[in-house]
Amino acid sequence: MTLNTLRAVLFLVFSVAISNFGFATQDNDDQDKPFNAKEMIMHHVKDGHEFHIVDWNNEPITIPLPIILFTDNGLTTFMSSEFQHDDSGSQIVEKNGGRFVKYHEKIYQLNAGVDALAFNEEQHPTNASLPLDFSITKNVFMMWVSVLVLLLIFISSARKYKKTNSLVPSGIASFMEPLIIFIRDEVAIPMIGEDKYKKYMPFLLSVFFFIWINNIFGLIPILNGANVSGNIAFTLSLALFTFVITLFSGNKNYWKHIFWMPGVPVPMKIFLMPIEIIGMFVKPFSLTIRLFANITAGHIIILSLMSLVFIFKSEFIAPVSVGFSLFIMIIEIVVVAIQAYIFTVLSALYIGTATAEDNH
Amino acid sequence: MTITGIAAIGAGIAVIGAGLGIGKIGESAMNAMARQPEIQGKLQTSALILAAFVEAVALFGVVASLIV
Numbered sequence: 001m002t003l004n005t006l007r008a009v010l011f012l013v014f015s016v017a018i019s020n021f022g023f024a025t026q027d028n029d030d031q032d033k034p035f036n037a038k039e040m041i042m043h044h045v046k047d048g049h050e051f052h053i054v055d056w057n058n059e060p061i062t063i064p065l066p067i068i069l070f071t072d073n074g075l076t077t078f079m080s081s082e083f084q085h086d087d088s089g090s091q092i093v094e095k096n097g098g099r100f101v102k103y104h105e106k107i108y109q110l111n112a113g114v115d116a117l118a119f120n121e122e123q124h125p126t127n128a129s130l131p132l133d134f135s136i137t138k139n140v141f142m143m144w145v146s147v148l149v150l151l152l153i154f155i156s157s158a159r160k161y162k163k164t165n166s167l168v169p170s171g172i173a174s175f176m177e178p179l180i181i182f183i184r185d186e187v188a189i190p191m192i193g194e195d196k197y198k199k200y201m202p203f204l205l206s207v208f209f210f211i212w213i214n215n216i217f218g219l220i221p222i223l224n225g226a227n228v229s230g231n232i233a234f235t236l237s238l239a240l241f242t243f244v245i246t247l248f249s250g251n252k253n254y255w256k257h258i259f260w261m262p263g264v265p266v267p268m269k270i271f272l273m274p275i276e277i278i279g280m281f282v283k284p285f286s287l288t289i290r291l292f293a294n295i296t297a298g299h300i301i302i303l304s305l306m307s308l309v310f311i312f313k314s315e316f317i318a319p320v321s322v323g324f325s326l327f328i329m330i331i332e333i334v335v336v337a338i339q340a341y342i343f344t345v346l347s348a349l350y351i352g353t354a355t356a357e358d359n360h
Numbered sequence: 361m362t363i364t365g366i367a368a369i370g371a372g373i374a375v376i377g378a379g380l381g382i383g384k385i386g387e388s389a390m391n392a393m394a395r396q397p398e399i400q401g402k403l404q405t406s407a408l409i410l411a412a413f414v415e416a417v418a419l420f421g422v423v424a425s426l427i428v
Binding site: 289290292293295296297334335338339341342346 | 385408409412413415419420422423
């Protein structure tokens, strides 16, 4: 084992230990009610209005994020710290003629003359409405952080090429160049073809690196409140990009294969048409669910292993659960890269089928 | 039986399918590696990617049981 791998493993062990400490302090303070693993896991996997870092002396330490609402009285903005970490809907914030409460990470506007939320049997509030919510939630915040990191990496490596005038990369560029070459030679050229791949390279590279870096940020324990690529809205919008690009780059042959399959008898043509049309929509749907399910499942497994300590209420389980979550963590490091790669490969494949020339 | 119980059984069946699939991939990958050790690296990456595909199908089952 070289020194560098040793250092990486030590860092990993240390970060897992820190994350365990974070959960421990968070869940020890409510001794009176039994520990609910499902609630804790769902809180960590879901999007939120504040960035929870750690609990210190029973006081949560969070980064407040802006809340932007569009109500009947127009735009209403305030910081999420005004709710004072309340998520049960009891802290009322009055702004711009409306009264707002936060209940299960959703902002509700109380109806006129109402002082507290009322619920029906399914635990849905009955006397409040949901205003349009354009808040900078923690997922949006983390997404911007990863965009910033990507910009830093790529602008600095592009500048290196400009400055030296030589073909040999240096610094961060020598790390990024093999990855970019890999996407070009192993993904874009085999899937799309030598003569057309150049137009789609920016999209494929952006998707690959954006998903990868968001997946990696989801694994870093201190930031693990943000589960960006395990958010179905995020993966759906990425898949919609692929869908729209596929539709607009589809040539005559592509549409012919969908609506009037050549080379088969007429009853078969009619039979195949609805299947092909459904297939067109299933492709982005499967892209969405695959990424969402893989990343969310990884988070849920790690958090479930951690919550074993609190379910059994014993310190002797801690080495087992830390060991197992370390093992899953190492698998996840591979999985996050593979999922980013698979999303890119499948996007390239769909684009490739849409632009292929008729050669039979 | 409650609907949660049925969902758990469904997730279990999905895991059986994924286990069979990944086992089959591993078997064939090992066979191929034994026959042609010189392309071991290539076989390993494609086996991993195929395993990720199979796993994704199993995770569809997990998502369905999460929604229920």
